Each structure stands twice: as C-alpha cells, then as structure tokens.
Amino acid sequence: QSTPRLFVEAPLGIGPVRIEGPQAHYLVSVMRTKVGDPVKLFDGVSGEWLGVASAVGKRDLILDVTERLREAEVVPDLWLCAAPLKKGRVDWLAEKACELGVARLVPTLTRRTVVDKLNLDRLRAHMIEAAEQCGRTAVPELAEPVKLAALLRDWPGERALYFADEAGGVPAAAAMRDGSASAAILIGPEGGFDEEERAAVRGVTAAVGVSLGPRILRADTAAAAAVAVWMSVRGD
Numbered sequence: 001q002s003t004p005r006l007f008v009e010a011p012l013g014i015g016p017v018r019i020e021g022p023q024a025h026y027l028v029s030v031m032r033t034k035v036g037d038p039v040k041l042f043d044g045v046s047g048e049w050l051g052v053a054s055a056v057g058k059r060d061l062i063l064d065v066t067e068r069l070r071e072a073e074v075v076p077d078l079w080l081c082a083a084p085l086k087k088g089r090v091d092w093l094a095e096k097a098c099e100l101g102v103a104r105l106v107p108t109l110t111r112r113t114v115v116d117k118l119n120l121d122r123l124r125a126h127m128i129e130a131a132e133q134c135g136r137t138a139v140p141e142l143a144e145p146v147k148l149a150a151l152l153r154d155w156p157g158e159r160a161l162y163f164a165d166e167a168g169g170v171p172a173a174a175a176m177r178d179g180s181a182s183a184a185i186l187i188g189p190e191g192g193f194d195e196e197e198r199a200a201v202r203g204v205t206a207a208v209g210v211s212l213g214p215r216i217l218r219a220d221t222a223a224a225a226a227v228a229v230w231m232s233v234r235g236d
C-alpha cells in the first residue's frame, strides 16, 4: 500500500502537525494509519515532507514532520483558460488540469457559457485531491472567473495564447513546439465561441488558432488534449 499523501495549508516545517476532519478520517479509518506509520505532506509551496504518526485518536492524529523529501516542483508556466462547463465536466476538467501540470486554471466566461453558480471551493478541492494522487507538490492556482473580453484586454505580450479552434488552425503540436515558455490555452464552452469572440481573440498579437484534429471534441476533452500536447512538447 503506498504511503498516504496529504495537502496541508502552508507553512510546513519540522515539528508536529495536527490532522483532523476528513483527512484524519481518511488516515485513521481508510488507510488504518498507526503510530509510527509514515505520511507524506505537501503545502503547495515548500515541497514534500515526511511525517510520522506520533499519536492517533478517533477523530484526529498528530504527525511529526521529520524531514523534507522533495523541493517544490518547478511548475511549467501554462494557464488553462476554459469556459466553465456543467458541474461534473468542470470538476473533471479541473482534476485533469492538475494531473497534467497546469499552473493556473482561469474560468473564462463567454457568451455561450452555460453554467449555474460556479463553486470555486469544490473545484479547488478536486485539484487538491488530484495533486495528492498524482504526486504534485503544487496545486494549480484557481483564478476568479473572468469575462473573455476582460481576459484578452491586457493580454501580456510574452505569453503565447493557443486558441483551440474546432474550425481549424495550425496543428497544435507544431504551433506549441517553438512557442514561448509562458503560455495559455483557451477552450470554448459546449456551444463554442461566437464570431465576435473569435475576432476578439484574433486581435491578440500572441494568439494562434490551433487544431486538435478534424473531429469536434467536447470542451473538456479538448482542454485535456491541448494541455497534454503542450506538456509533451514544452512542459515537463
């Protein structure tokens, strides 16, 4: 059974850490953590540490943090700007963005975005859980939802903007290969971008329309595919 990994709010350091709530339930009841058992901890900023259970209660436990196992990861500078989707799909998108190594998830509101109240806490919880599972030491930042026009208005010149365009564009891998180390991928909603939005994106100097193939992908599929392509040619 692999050593459990938990995200704890920063700052982490040598010394005792008290774990309670659902994380304590997971360790005590699911992982059957006993005194002396190891638990890996990370706080998103200082890397990964080793904790050893020193006291195990019914609802909480104390972990003695004894050493740092890994420095904080170098996060490839990729933003995923995606229109929020229906509940289950946006949760899946957030989880895949984290697993695939995204630095920042920017919920981008477009005219055809159909979404009830976006629950940012739920999305962040999904990303934390994905980071615990996939071994990341950093959890992607989750930006406040932003309208497409506002996002494009002050686009930073050095950041490449790969606009995933189902109407066709440069093959994604070719466009991304030689692009800037700071990049963003823009994915539309289920209903796609409208003509005005397409024109606004094309107005950004750093924007390149990229194709993920001849099929019409669901927005969440396109997001995961585009990030995977960028990571395979740029990230690490």
Ligand code: SAM
Pocket: 163, 164, 165, 166, 167, 168, 186, 187, 188, 189, 190, 191, 192, 193, 210, 211, 212, 213, 214, 215, 216, 217, 218, 219, 222, 223
């Ligand atoms: N216009 C689409 C249609 O006819 O159904 C609706 C948009 S598609 C379901 C959702 C988003 O995924 C698009 O806005 C685009 O960003 C991305 N996408 C889908 N297929 C793609 C492809 N083959 N290449 C690049 N992006 C794609």
